[in-house]
Amino acid sequence: MNSQTEQIRTEARRLLESGEVSVVIGYGPGSTPARATPVFVRSAEDVDRLFWSPACAQNLALYVREQAGRGKVAVVAKGCDARSIATLIQEKQIRREDVHIIGVSCSGVVDPGRLAPAGLDEGTLKSLAAENGGLKADCGDGEVPLEREAVLKRACLFCDTPVPPLSDTLIGEAPPLQPAADQTLPEDLDARREFWAEQFSKCVRCYACRQVCPACYCKECFTDRLPVGWVSKRIAGPENWMYHTTRAFHLAGRCVGCGECERVCPAGIPIQTLMRRMASEVDALFGYRAGMDPDAEPVLATYRDDDEGPAE
Amino acid sequence: MTTKVPPSEHRCVRLTESDLDKLLPKTALKDWLEWASTRYHLLGPVEAEDGSRSFAAVSADRLPALDNRRQCASPKEAVLPSCETLFTFDPGDGQPRLSPPGGEFAPTLMVGMKPCDVRSLEVLDRVFLDGRFQDPYYAGRRKSLVTVAYVCESKRWSCFCSSVGDPIEWSLAADVALTDVGEAYVATANTPAGEELLGCPAFRDVSADELATRDIVWNALRERAEPFDPEKVAAGVDWEEPAWDAIAEKCIGCGVCSFLCPTCTCFDIQDETIAGGKVERYRVRDTCQFCDFTKMGHGHNPRPSRRERVRQRISHKFKYIVHQCGICGCVGCGRCVELCPVNADLRGVLSEIVSGNGCESVSA
Numbered sequence: 001m002n003s004q005t006e007q008i009r010t011e012a013r014r015l016l017e018s019g020e021v022s023v024v025i026g027y028g029p030g031s032t033p034a035r036a037t038p039v040f041v042r043s044a045e046d047v048d049r050l051f052w053s054p055a056c057a058q059n060l061a062l063y064v065r066e067q068a069g070r071g072k073v074a075v076v077a078k079g080c081d082a083r084s085i086a087t088l089i090q091e092k093q094i095r096r097e098d099v100h101i102i103g104v105s106c107s108g109v110v111d112p113g114r115l116a117p118a119g120l121d122e123g124t125l126k127s128l129a130a131e132n133g134g135l136k137a138d139c140g141d142g143e144v145p146l147e148r149e150a151v152l153k154r155a156c157l158f159c160d161t162p163v164p165p166l167s168d169t170l171i172g173e174a175p176p177l178q179p180a181a182d183q184t185l186p187e188d189l190d191a192r193r194e195f196w197a198e199q200f201s202k203c204v205r206c207y208a209c210r211q212v213c214p215a216c217y218c219k220e221c222f223t224d225r226l227p228v229g230w231v232s233k234r235i236a237g238p239e240n241w242m243y244h245t246t247r248a249f250h251l252a253g254r255c256v257g258c259g260e261c262e263r264v265c266p267a268g269i270p271i272q273t274l275m276r277r278m279a280s281e282v283d284a285l286f287g288y289r290a291g292m293d294p295d296a297e298p299v300l301a302t303y304r305d306d307d308e309g310p311a312e
Numbered sequence: 313m314t315t316k317v318p319p320s321e322h323r324c325v326r327l328t329e330s331d332l333d334k335l336l337p338k339t340a341l342k343d344w345l346e347w348a349s350t351r352y353h354l355l356g357p358v359e360a361e362d363g364s365r366s367f368a369a370v371s372a373d374r375l376p377a378l379d380n381r382r383q384c385a386s387p388k389e390a391v392l393p394s395c396e397t398l399f400t401f402d403p404g405d406g407q408p409r410l411s412p413p414g415g416e417f418a419p420t421l422m423v424g425m426k427p428c429d430v431r432s433l434e435v436l437d438r439v440f441l442d443g444r445f446q447d448p449y450y451a452g453r454r455k456s457l458v459t460v461a462y463v464c465e466s467k468r469w470s471c472f473c474s475s476v477g478d479p480i481e482w483s484l485a486a487d488v489a490l491t492d493v494g495e496a497y498v499a500t501a502n503t504p505a506g507e508e509l510l511g512c513p514a515f516r517d518v519s520a521d522e523l524a525t526r527d528i529v530w531n532a533l534r535e536r537a538e539p540f541d542p543e544k545v546a547a548g549v550d551w552e553e554p555a556w557d558a559i560a561e562k563c564i565g566c567g568v569c570s571f572l573c574p575t576c577t578c579f580d581i582q583d584e585t586i587a588g589g590k591v592e593r594y595r596v597r598d599t600c601q602f603c604d605f606t607k608m609g610h611g612h613n614p615r616p617s618r619r620e621r622v623r624q625r626i627s628h629k630f631k632y633i634v635h636q637c638g639i640c641g642c643v644g645c646g647r648c649v650e651l652c653p654v655n656a657d658l659r660g661v662l663s664e665i666v667s668g669n670g671c672e673s674v675s676a
Contacts, residue, residue, distance in 0.1 A: 036655065037657070040562075113364075122469055123469030123470075205571075205597070208564075208653055212653050224602075224604055232582065233580060234395055234594060234596060266568055266571070
């Protein structure tokens with residue numbers, strides 16, 4: 001058992017035994033060592049269902065919002081997840097006093113969908129562990145190092161908040177890592193339009209990107225408002241384009257870059273490339289990064305007289 | 313509830329002769345596809361740059377990937393496209409006209425279908441061809457499709473075909489089944505169309521040793537690995553099953569499991585005004601996992617929460633469709649197992665239903 005698992009369980013036991021929280025939302029082992037699944041622990045006797053590993057990909061802030069109004073909850077949160085929680089607090093979806101954040105410093109999580117293309121057979125995987133910012137796996141022939149670039153959730157490669165900026169309990173230390181330089185898109189606008197047209201044409205409209213996103217909490221998404229007809233249900237290039245670009249605008253200044261949308265996309269659309277671009281625009285214009293401060297006003301929900309307009 | 317129906321005849325013409333097995337050296341796969349391409353449009357598993365797989369055009373220059381890796385998208389796209397026009401309506405000048413989409417379906421050969429993929433077509437056939445009504449759109453595509461199965465050399469970690477049926481029997485419902493025996497494939501023809509495909513000069517006679525090797529592969533694939541039985545699942549599926557609460561709590565309500573499921577058939581029908589004042593009616597993939605799927609015109613939703621929605625999907629796959637169509641709706645392909653965003657492993661849920669014991673996932 002790694003020390004993070006031990007500390008998560010100890011903290012969960014304390015929180016449940018003292019009655020401070022009614023549920024601890026964390027990760028349990030999934031189908032293979034490369035996968036984790038969300039677990040909801042409601043009794044101190046069950047804390048051993050919790051674990052920590054580089055397979056803990058999901059952003060559990062999603063469930064914190066769903067539990068809102070049902071008393072205080074505790075949640076295991078990576079840097080990105082904690083930023084999502086901060087965003088939800090800023091947007092008054094949850095109250096700070098209703099959530100106990102068990103923050104875990106993270107050096108990146110694995111995207112199991114990338115294992116096979118990287119030549120790894122997930123079925124033979126015996127263990128997966130993080131070590132000094134690196135990864136090691138045992139596929140039956142002893143532990144070998146894994147190339148982070150090949151197997152991590154892509155968004156993790158660009159991560160600049162491996163330590164949760166907001167937490168009540170903090171586990172682990174900052175890993176010795178630097179974020180990678182972002183993928184550059186074609187400068188030529190027509191080429192860029194062509195790139196995205198091709199990507200969006202692959203969309204199957206399963207809405208996994210929306211459903212997995214803690215910031216996509218509209219009670220009724222514009223895509224589901226058929227009588228209004230913002231966008232038709234037709235699964236085709238222009239409609240898919242409308243869906244993805246509208247979602248990107250709705251998440252500008254709100255997306256924390258956890259990359260879950262991209263990880264769960266069955267069509268392999270590089271959604272985060274778009275989201276990071278939106279985030280960098282907001283940062284450049286307003287000097288604002290989503291979810292870094294739960295007390296900050298949401299940048300695009302406020303107005304200031306001295307706001308600079310867009311460059312002419 | 314409809315009564316059980318026998319399978320449609322057009323796809324179950326089994327050959328009785330004994331010389332239905334041929335050998336295709338792996339180096340001759342190219343020649344066979346070249347030969348077949350004069351008769352059929354060829355589809356097969358193709359790997360994209362990012363490593364993902366889909367069914368796309370294959371040829372002698374772009375060979376299908378024959379191994380146990382699964383295509384993310386299922387073969388249903390070839391017979392039940394995610395979005396298709398049903399007809400267009402032109403109000404005209406007092407002369408309203410309704411036009412179905414024109415065009416014939418080109419004869420298509422789908423090479424490299426896994427046994428589960430082959431079986432999934434049987435499930436779709438029961439739904440779209442064998443009931444009181446035949447779906448003409450589905451029927452048109454289906455009847456122009458000839459299938460070549462690739463019997464997996466081994467199961468992936470997420471596969472559970474042999475727990476819900478007999479993958480070899482399923483493979484033998486394809487027109488041709490290929491089994492890897494090392495340097496070559498043993499090709500087994502199961503229908504007249506398959507026999508015709510084996511008439512290509514690329515095939516050689518097969519030896520008894522090679523057939524014995526094939527049988528070893530077949531028997532290995534038939535071995536049951538999972539601790540559940542579809543009949544026990546069907547018997548155990550209950551509305552008040554506590555497993556529904558556990559899965560609904562983590563389910564995020566996306567459409568991944570059903571959109572990629574080879575046997576999920578649900579669609580929505582929409583009318584839209586298109587250019588020239590015409591109206592197009594199209595159908596588009598839909599899923600019982602979406603919150604508005606059962607929302608009625610007057611606003612009521614009989615499946616108001618995820619609990620009812622996950623219950624519906626699993627109950628349909630393992631119980632309702634068995635009553636309606638006489639076939640288990642799950643083919644054990646494992647797409648939902650591998651692609652579920654929250655790793656709500658279906659096998660764990662099924663084991664829980666059968667055993668009544670709580671379990672997070674199969675390996676936990």
